[in-house]
Amino acid sequence: MTDTAPVHPERLPVTPQHRELLDQVLDKWSLQVLDELCERPLRFNELRRAIPVVTQKSLTTSLRRLERNGMVERVVTSSRPVAVEYRIAPLGRTLQDLVDALFLWSMDNMADVDRARERFDADA
Numbered sequence: 001m002t003d004t005a006p007v008h009p010e011r012l013p014v015t016p017q018h019r020e021l022l023d024q025v026l027d028k029w030s031l032q033v034l035d036e037l038c039e040r041p042l043r044f045n046e047l048r049r050a051i052p053v054v055t056q057k058s059l060t061t062s063l064r065r066l067e068r069n070g071m072v073e074r075v076v077t078s079s080r081p082v083a084v085e086y087r088i089a090p091l092g093r094t095l096q097d098l099v100d101a102l103f104l105w106s107m108d109n110m111a112d113v114d115r116a117r118e119r120f121d122a123d124a
Helices: 016-025 030-039 044-050 056-068 096-123
Strands: 072-077 083-088
Touching: 016 030, 016 056, 030 044, 030 056, 030 072, 030 083, 030 096, 044 056, 044 083, 056 072
Parallel strands: none
Antiparallel strands: 072 083
16 A cells, blocks of 8 residues: 655655756856846857856856756857857746746845844854
């Protein structure tokens, strides 16, 4: 006999596979890359200008991880010179509302976070 009780989200197990995916999608630069690509397809240097503090190596790493996980598509155009464009993949598009929600949450709660940080730092 199997337990058929519903699983509540607060009790969902986070497996190593889930942790790896979340780490790669929610890493330091991937959220910003996804946010930019949700707006429109961009070439590598356009992405670098849109996220000026990211290094070339970090941006390359984030794009490769996102592409490997099916969130971003790398499209090579046959123009001269050959160009590479990055665009949000259908799977990545499903994250748009979640990414927007995270950014909105951070905007709505930044003052509270700042106050908590100040209290913590004062006590340390």
